Structure formats: C-alpha cells, structure tokens
Amino acid sequence: MKKLERKINGNVYFLAVILTTIFFILGAFIGHYLAEKKANEIEISQKAVLALFDLSKIKGSPDKENLCNLSWDDVWKEKVEIGEVLTIMEARVGKDNEVIKEQKKIYHEVQIKTLDTVKRINDLCGEDWTIILFFYNNNEEEREKYVLSGIQGSVLNTLYSNNPEDVKVFSFDINIGEPLTKGIIDEYGVDSAPFLIINDISYDGFRTRDEIEKIISG
C-alpha cells in the first residue's frame, strides 16, 4: 500500500467564493433595481394625488362645490394602494432603507392632506364617514408595542374591508420624525402605540374590533 498524496484544490474554493459572491450581488442588484423602479412609480402616484388636492384649492378658495365634486373614490383607492405597497416594501426592504424612508415621508404628507380633505368633505358634503387615525410603533426592539401595533393594524384592515364606504383609516408611524406627522401627534397628545383617534376622540392602547365597532355605533 502506498500513502495518498493529498492536495488542496485551491482554485475550486476560489471559484466557489466568486460564484457565491456573484449570486449575492446579483440578488442585491435586482432587489435594489426593482425597489428603485417601484419607488419612482409610487412617487409619481403620490405627487399626482398631492397635485389633485392643490388643484382643488387653486380653483378658488377650497369651497363646497370643488370638494364635493372631487373624484374621491379613485383618490382614496390610490392612497390605500400606496399605503399597502409601502407596507410591503418596508417589510421586504427594511424600514431603514433610504428609498422607503423618503417615500414614507411623502406618504405622510399625502395622508395629512387626505385627512384634511376627508374631514371637510364630511362637514360640507353630507358624508358621515368614521375617521380613524391609527398610530403604530414599527420598532421591533419594543417587542410588545410592535406586536400590538401589528395586530391593531390587522384588525383595522378587517374593519375597513367590511366597511370600505363608511370607514376611513389613516396610519402613522410614531417614530417617523416627519414634521407634519409630529404636528398631529402633538395635537392629539399621542404618547404611546398603538393609539387610536376615532372621530376626534383619543383612545390610548389596543382596541379589539368589537370595541371599535361599539365606539363607532355608540
């Protein structure tokens, strides 16, 4: 018997490292490219929504006729769609991603202006929408608040799905640091999450669907 002459196939290791790195870079590139592309689309949609609100002001002062003639359903659906897309993107790409943070800031502006418009439509156009402001905590390190916020969001989704014509939900990340959102937080004294403001009345802490429906009907 003769001893085996061993060798180390260094070039195989090298090629395997290169291929692994290529796959990671390719994945990161594809993900980043698609996220950027989608973010650009969302930005266009959001700016279109914002422009629509500004247009309603430009045609004279914001009056009943302009507001009540606004193509509201499409605007609302666009806002909801943008919100859903941003939620998914934030979960997939990470809330610290600069592209996401930028779009969220614009989205909060969209929400504030939509909220303002919804309130005025409610007052001036004979609508009787239930307006819910939902403040959530997106910080995973504050585990219980993060989980409760997630559950609260799901409950509100179900509430909205069952009553899309009557309920309008606006969701705000209390950690966003965006000035307009901070303004609302200060205005309503929001100091924790989840936090609900239902038809201008504050409700601190988590609420089940039954509780929210009782508040709305009562």
Place this chain on the structure above:
Amino acid sequence: MWQLPPYFVYIVFSVSFFISFFFLIVYAKRKLWKKEFNGEFKEITFIMPAYNCEKVLSEAVESVKKANYPQEKISIIIINDGSKDKTLQVAKELEKKYERIIVLDKKNSGKADSVNYGIKRATTELVVLLDGDTIIKKDILEKAIPMFSDESTAAVTSRLKPINRSRLIENLQYVEYTLSGLHRMLIGELNSLPDAPAFTIYRREFFKRYGYFDTENLTEDFEMGLRVQKNDYNVGYVANSCAITDVPDTIAKLFRQRLRWSYGNFYNYWKYKKMIFNRKYGDLGLFVMPAGLMSIFLMSIVLIFGFLSVIDWIIIHIRMIEAGWAPAIDIEISHVILYLFDLRILLFIFAICLALFIFFLAKHETGEDIKVWHYFVFVTVYLWFLAFAYLVSIGFFILNKKPKW
C-alpha cells in the same frame, strides 16, 4: 420573541451556496481528473455478517454468485451473529448448495465483532464487507476491483439504493440515497470519502496494520472510513453501479436508525477532531469534514428557530383572531412582485433553482428515477426530520448516552 439576528439568514445562504457551488465545480472538473484503472481480477472473500435476515440472505448470496466476476476467485464467509430466526439454517443450505461458502456461527455480539471474526479467517488480499440484507448489482465487482490498481486505495465503496419502494418513507430514503450517491461521488473525486457503509471492499492488509472494526462504535463503518483517511489512504467510490439494501419502512424505525447514525457521526468526528481544518488531510480536512459539521449546525439552528417562529406566528395569529381580525385571501399579483425586492426572497428563489438543478443532475448521474414530488417532500419535510434526529443525537452525545437499537 425568538429572533435570530437578521444577518443569520445571509450566513445560511452563503454557506449553502458555497458548499453547493464547490461541489458543482468539482462535478464540472471531474472529467479532467478522471483516472483509468486497469487492474487484474484479484481473489476476494465476501464477509457477510447475518443477523435475523432469513428472508434476504439467499438473495444477497445469489447476487454474489451472479456477479460478472470469475466465480473461482470469490469465496464467501457468512457469520451468523446469534440470529433468533432461521438465518443459520438458510446459511447452511447455501453452504451445501454452492462451492466456496463457509458458515461460521457465534453468539450475538454485534456486527462489528462478527465482521472482525470473518476478516481474521479470510486469506485473500481483498475482503468485501457485505451486510446480510444487501444485494449487489452484477457489474459492481468488475468496476470496483480494478480501482485497487491504485496502491493508495485501501477501500472501495459504492452507491446504495433501497430494496423496497412501496411506501412514501422508503421513497424518501430512495431520494436521499440517490442524492447521497451524487454527493459521495463528488467527495470521492476529491479523494476525501470518509465513510464506507453496507458494501465496501478493503485490503486485508489495512486491518492487520491499523486494527479491526471498533466494536464499541455505533457507526463502525464510518469510523473505519475515517481511519483509512487519517492514515493517508484513499476510499475509492464506484458511482456507476450500486448495492441494494434494506431500509426502515416506518418512521419510528427510521428515527432510531438515524439517531444511531447521527450519534455515531458526532462520536467519530470527535474521535478524529484533529483532522478537521487540518491542511494535512487536504480537501477532506479543510472542506469536507467542516462542511458536514457546518451543515448539521446550521440546519439545527434553523430547525430550532424555525419551530419557535412558527409557534410565535401561531400565538400572534390567535391573538389577532381573538381581537377581531378575519383572515382573507386577497392576493394581488402586483403585490406578489414586491416580494422580489427582498434579497432573502431572491436568494431563496436562487436556492430553489439550485436544488432543482441538483435534482436533475443526481437523476442523470445515477440513472435513478426519483420523482419531483418525492423530492419536494424530501426537501420540505424529510430533511428537517433528519435534522431533528441530529438535534436529539446531540443531546445523547452531550449526555454520553448511546442510543439503543
């Protein structure tokens, strides 16, 4: 609550891709490395330990008698290891029926001791260890024996395949053995095969120099393969033939078997720990052994945290339902595409493509007809069952308790 660091998933993907690409590159290079063997047909002795295998022993012996190999060069020693059924009677009938068969009878003392008993009574240069419940294909000897023309080869083993494939559990082992066939072929290309199960041919001289099978070891065949490698000899591999062996036909039997094998693997890795990351042992020390351990480690971590995450998910969804959430299946195609923004999802898709490629490669190389849906169940369920067996065996290993048969 039970959260792994976010970067952990990237570690799992990196290691998995690296190991897969490593072996795929070895596969691509194998024709460059191909060796030609042109040895003579040496005299060989089959050592067949037999314990409670009355139903398959005849078939095993007859497969040897039908082998494409000069029968005058084959001797068979059947060692009845204190069987409680009619194994001894069957063996004696075979002894009468055929020439060059000897039957030895002894008290039950385990397979390793029975094999040693047989090897010590053999006189040929090569001994073939064949379990009493394993059948060989006709061409296996004519492909395996010439490999001993390489003087550094102390042992040659081959691919295995289950005898029965009537139940799902047997078909899943069929998938496992087929993939293992490809895997071991590629490790063999690196001269780094560390194990030598059910059908293996040894140079008898190796036992004289380095000792016989360890009777205290649960996986004495794995230990012997490592011993061959540690002493700087090679374990050759026949990829284009196979031995056909009995496999567990119930989940409980399979679990007990895998518990023993897993425990045995840890025990032997510990025994030969100085080989791990040791450049002296070439790709075996630097890659094959560490990769094997790393795979077990990562799968165990993923299994534990995956299980805890599922529990966490269930608890949260119960809370959601109690709070008034109504599950709704409302999938928008445009939203599905958003998931591709996530590097983890993209890497997962790459991993699935890689797994499918390996599936077709294994089918092509082995010629075995494994079904895609069996492979799907293998990857999604069976592998995690094996990982669970490994986890449990770690517990046994730490507590220094051997799993029972």
